[in-house]
Amino acid sequence: MNLVSLRSQFPALMQQVNGESPIFFDGPGGAQVPQSVLDAMAAYLGFYNSNLGGAFFSSDKTVAVMSEARQAIADLLNSPSAEQIVFGANMTSLTFSFSRAISRTWQSGDEIIVTNADHFSNVSSWRQAAEDKGATVHALRINEADCTLDMAHFESLLNANTKLVAVTYASNTTGSINDVKRIIELAHLHGALVYVDAVHYAPHELVDVQALDCDFLACSAYKFFGPHVGIVYGKREHLENFTPYKVEPAKDVVPGRWETGTQSFEGLAGVVAAVDYIASLSGLDAQLPRRQRLEAAFANSKEHEMALSKHFLTRLKEFPQISLFGIDDMERLAERTPTFALTFDDLEPRQVSEFLGKQHVCVWDGNFYAQGLCEQLGVMDKGGVVRIGCMHYNSIEEIDRLFALFGELLGS
Numbered sequence: 001m002n003l004v005s006l007r008s009q010f011p012a013l014m015q016q017v018n019g020e021s022p023i024f025f026d027g028p029g030g031a032q033v034p035q036s037v038l039d040a041m042a043a044y045l046g047f048y049n050s051n052l053g054g055a056f057f058s059s060d061k062t063v064a065v066m067s068e069a070r071q072a073i074a075d076l077l078n079s080p081s082a083e084q085i086v087f088g089a090n091m092t093s094l095t096f097s098f099s100r101a102i103s104r105t106w107q108s109g110d111e112i113i114v115t116n117a118d119h120f121s122n123v124s125s126w127r128q129a130a131e132d133k134g135a136t137v138h139a140l141r142i143n144e145a146d147c148t149l150d151m152a153h154f155e156s157l158l159n160a161n162t163k164l165v166a167v168t169y170a171s172n173t174t175g176s177i178n179d180v181k182r183i184i185e186l187a188h189l190h191g192a193l194v195y196v197d198a199v200h201y202a203p204h205e206l207v208d209v210q211a212l213d214c215d216f217l218a219c220s221a222y223k224f225f226g227p228h229v230g231i232v233y234g235k236r237e238h239l240e241n242f243t244p245y246k247v248e249p250a251k252d253v254v255p256g257r258w259e260t261g262t263q264s265f266e267g268l269a270g271v272v273a274a275v276d277y278i279a280s281l282s283g284l285d286a287q288l289p290r291r292q293r294l295e296a297a298f299a300n301s302k303e304h305e306m307a308l309s310k311h312f313l314t315r316l317k318e319f320p321q322i323s324l325f326g327i328d329d330m331e332r333l334a335e336r337t338p339t340f341a342l343t344f345d346d347l348e349p350r351q352v353s354e355f356l357g358k359q360h361v362c363v364w365d366g367n368f369y370a371q372g373l374c375e376q377l378g379v380m381d382k383g384g385v386v387r388i389g390c391m392h393y394n395s396i397e398e399i400d401r402l403f404a405l406f407g408e409l410l411g412s
């Protein structure tokens with residue numbers, strides 16, 4: 001990848017703030033957006049703003065935009081059909097909606113498994129649904145050494161009463177990637193459904209729902225360089241057989257029966273542009289199948305992101321005052337995203353993020369709704385962690401600038 005050319009496509013990366021170029025290490029909370037996505041959204045709103053089903057040109061365009069968005073996400077996730085893609089306001093709202101529909105048949109004695117690695121959008125939704133039905137919820141522990149899931153504990157929790165497993169593909173806090181395929185295989189042996197949160201995973205790795213054999217998988221376009229649009233893939237039999245909460249006049253067909261209210265059509269235009277932007281990173285002919293170009297694009301970005309991770313972890317060794325949660329083994333870089341959870345001796349996370357913010361280096365601090373993880377790691381009541389999140393548009397030079405500021409902050 002030509003990083004200079006790539007970065008030039010992002011207005012945010014080209015701006016000056018008080019005469020300085022800002023550095024965005026806040027990607028896990030929402031990626032920056034290329035100009036092509038902004039243009040697609042503005043063009044839709046400027047010329048075609050309408051709703052579905054009208055007998056006029058702008059409504060026809062809206063129908064086409066929604067169809068194109070479904071196909072773009074089907075290509076991104078390798079869904080067997082575009083009709084298995086559901087859109088909504090955000091991943092959290094969609095997950096609460098699906099949890100209500102899926103739990104309709106739960107009863108006392110049924111068991112649900114959530115994990116201590118997950119964002120609570122994939123925990124609270126299922127806990128509350130289980131509470132309504134009298135079902136029992138178990139929380140799967142993490143291995144604190146690398147913040148991956150404890151698979152022995154998982155196997156001990158599974159039984160004939162397990163109805164659903166909710167699991168994150170990659171931690172939005174530590175970047176650790178979980179063996180979700182193995183989790184799905186084990187869960188299916190017991191007849192349990194699996195709902196995968198791929199929100200943090202999807203910007204960094206190519207998803208393949210068919211290879212995973214997951215029942216549901218959720219992600220968010222604003223994490224992979226698009227607008228705020230939530231996405232859920234579901235197996236067709238589930239989308240057809242579970243009963244969603246919906247208004248009676250709405251058509252009872254897949255996937256629309258799951259899409260409550262009017263969608264963000266300008267957002268869907270942006271979704272198409274975001275997926276096409278990612279595909280462009282392949283450097284391949286745009287006439288080639290989009291999935292083929294996406295495979296090459298993610299291979300390119302993965303190579304760059306692993307180089308960023310290696311450099312970050314190498315520089316981190318210079319600072320014994322900083323502790324890392326997650327995978328630090330250079331031989332396991334492929335098992336993490338370039339997202340790093342840090343704590344600092346004698347400094348609260350907010351102090352660190354405020355210091356960096358004054359230098360226009362954007363990082364997050366807190367628990368990032370990964371409450372179970374932060375509780376198990378013992379940092380929940382200490383302000384959580386400082387999260388440094390690299391994306392494919394970040395550079396080695398930006399990491400060096402970050403560590404220079406760490407040196408100033410720590411007096412080293």
